[in-house]
Amino acid sequence: MGKRLVVIIMDGWGWREEEKGNCIKMAKTPNFNFYWQNFPHCLIEASGLAVGLPEGQQGTSEVNHAIIGAGRVVYQDxxxxxxxxxxxxxxxxxxxxxxxxxxxxxxxxxxxxxxxxxxxxxxxxxxxxxxxxxxxxxxxxxxxxxxxxxxxxxxxxxxxxxxxxxxxxxxxxxxxxxxxxxxxxxxxxxxxxxxxxxxxxxxxxxxxxxxxxxxxxxxxxxxxxxxxxxxxxxxxxxxxxxxxxxxxxxxxxxxxxxxxxxxxxxxxxxxxxxxxxxxxxxxxxxxxxxxxxxPPVEVKNVLGEVISRAGLKQLRVTETEKFAHLTFFLNYKRNDPFEGEDRIMLDSYSDIKTHDERPEMRAADIAREVVQDIQAKGHEVIFTNICNCDMVGHTGNLPAIVKGVEAVDKALGEIVEAAQKNGYEVIITADHGNAEEKIDKQGNILTQHTTNPVPFILISQKYKKLVADKGEMQDVAPTILKILGISKPKEMTGKSLVV
Missing domain, CATH: 3.40.1450.10 (BPG-independent phosphoglycerate mutase, domain B)
Incomplete structure (x- = not known):
């Protein structure tokens, strides 16, 4: 059987040791904790110069999906x-x-x-x-x-x-x-x-x-x-x-x-x-x-394009809030899908004013769609964005954010279980932080993204270790291509985290 891979982007799930104001630590996350403890992992830089932004500038969903797709640092707008x-x-x-x-x-x-x-x-x-x-x-x-x-x-x-x-x-x-x-x-x-x-x-x-x-x-x-x-x-x-x-x-x-x-x-x-x-x-x-x-800078040989050219089918699954990020931005500002690229968008809840009113968002439905495609072996590569940590994180409502984190963790468990049963490798990562730092030193509630690194976990039958304990956002695409057995294009300057 050919190589198959699921890439899970937990939008807004950053890494921070301190517990104060850390909704990731407050939440019950048995699945994430198990994967972190038992599989190869590292931290990925997700802000500042590592993603083409000024030093100290928080990463964004737009910028960081574009860098994941580009496999290189491109100066952002x-x-x-x-x-x-x-x-x-x-x-x-x-x-x-x-x-x-x-x-x-x-x-x-x-x-x-x-x-x-x-x-x-x-x-x-x-x-x-x-x-x-x-x-x-x-x-x-x-x-x-x-x-x-x-x-x-x-x-x-x-x-x-x-x-x-x-x-x-x-x-x-x-x-x-x-x-x-x-x-x-x-x-x-x-x-x-x-x-x-x-x-x-x-x-x-x-x-x-x-x-x-x-x-x-x-x-x-x-x-x-x-x-x-x-x-x-x-x-x-x-x-x-x-x-x-x-x-x-x-x-x-x-x-x-x-x-x-x-x-x-x-x-x-x-x-x-x-x-x-x-x-x-x-x-x-x-x-x-x-x-x-x-006008936009032309960026050639991006991740979705390289996967398409290799003849593999790919699927993008998320909800409205992050659909543009998982498609347009991940394809480096290209609207049209590449050949063999399918897309599923679930409508974000619109009967609410802010996402803390329904912090579970569409995580369970996204997981269901991904699991169904895994079981059907419909696509060799599946990208999904589960965005509760970011969208609920922006509200500053800590109890709701904790519920959102737990909804993401539950979805992780369902997707990983299906992937392992059906011969898929899994990458779990995030685009930037948010939910892990919601209170500042003065006690103010924070609603913005953070400059913290994000986790990267590889669940694989073949690869049992990573080559570094720290990486950058530009390293994600070369790692994906290595796992899929596809040569990295010369334009990508990121380095694979596996060899």
Whole structure:
């Protein structure tokens, strides 16, 4: 029988020895513990330079799935854009300069949309500063900022500080004014909750939202209502004079991660004001007819492509929340499946506001789908992402996160048992941490990803040891190819963890 392999990505399951705020340690995880104690294992670096991000920057699902698929370190969009700012090429970027010139020639407004803060997962505050500087250099005076507050990749009530810093920067540069605010829950939905997207769209095009005098008044009002950054409701700052994005205005969407801006971008493309100059920081979709400031870097010979070319069938199984990561990002930003690649997406629960309400998510159903395919021997390689540790982890609800971890562990047990009975090898790993560090030294609840390493376990009849006790995310693909007996392409710089 040919080689067969299951790759399980436990999204958000990081490794940390300390027990305080460690929901992995709080949870009952008999399956994971058994595999860790009895099979070859190591820790994988999942943040910073190891995944093409700045030193100390937390890894993300998008970035780290892309690095797993690439089998090499590729500078991520955050680093690319930041380097362009540092070397000055950012201020000559054709797409961005075109947006500024369009606003100037039409005597219209330049609107900068984006997530505020230094979370670095979807956007970065310094990029907003650079866009303001570009506007200043282009001689623009009419510049509005439309700010989405975070609270997931940053602390839940850190938004006010970031907004005040941004306001200070506009005063220093003498350009730009904050016109609107709303939480990412509305502006950055990716699960087809269009009523949320439409609230953000109406805020931007009709100035439809609760009215406030200024930033501080608005944010402190919402905090007083126990509404934190992520879910701040659409708000208009009246002193800006903003009445909506109009015809012939220019719009720059400053987020660089491309999954969460799509719905709002699509609203503008479908029914937005006429003749607006729309620029996105990166390519949100190859189908969008917009200017792109930083187009994708071509990466050849990625994992899915190499498996396909070897004539093996592969399956990707997950739920809505991580479907793009296990397909588009794992294939290094390619929408279409490779030949022999099948996909199963289970709908994430949409009848809830946040995932702590149903922390089990679709873990059991994902496990069932994987087990059925193992038993049917439908594909030689199965990739699955079980994402409770990340998605419930983002809520900061510790008892719910513990339940989510336990749901992942139960799914692990079912998949591994079926794999061992049917001649499949198994890799258990994660893309980044989250659930293992939920309380900081000051006692604050954390909702963001971590910079901790992640586990890597190999359950194999053939390979009884790994060549190193530490690896990097780029080593996962070469290890998979080695197990499958496929030659590693020269473009992959990662090293196999087995020989």
């Amino acid at each position: 955050l680093v690319r854009i930041s380097k362009a700012i540092e070397d000055g090429s950012f201020f000559e970027n054709r797409a961005l300069v075109a947006a500024a010139k369009s606003a100037k020639e039409n005597n219209s407004f330049l609107h900068i949309l984006g997530l505020v803060g230094t979370g670095g997962v979807h956007a970065h505050q310094t990029h907003l500063y650079a866009l303001l500087e570009l506007a200043r250099r282009q001689g623009l005076k009419k510049v509005y900022l439309h700010c989405f507050t975070d609270g997931r990749d940053t602390l839940p009530e850190s938004g006010l500080g970031f907004l005040l810093d941004l306001q200070k920067k506009t005063e220093e540069l003498g350009v730009g004014e904050i016109a609107t605010l709303c939480g990412r829950y509305y502006a950055m939905d990716r699960d087809h909750n269009w009523e949320r997207t439409d609230k953000a769209y109406r805020l931007l095009t009709l100035a439809e939202g609760k009215k406030f005098g200024g930033v501080k008044e608005a944010v402190e009002y919402w905090y007083g209502q126990k509404i934190t950054d992520e879910i701040i409701e659409p708000s208009v700052l009246e002193k800006s004079g903003f009445t909506g994005i109009k015809e012939k205005d220019a719009v720059v969407f400053a987020n660089f991660r491309n999954d969460r801006p799509r719905q709002l971008t699509e609203r503008f493309l479908e029914k937005g004001p006429k003749e607006i100059e729309l620029v996105t920081m990166t390519q949100y979709s190859s189908e969008y007819k917009v200017k792109v400031a930083f």
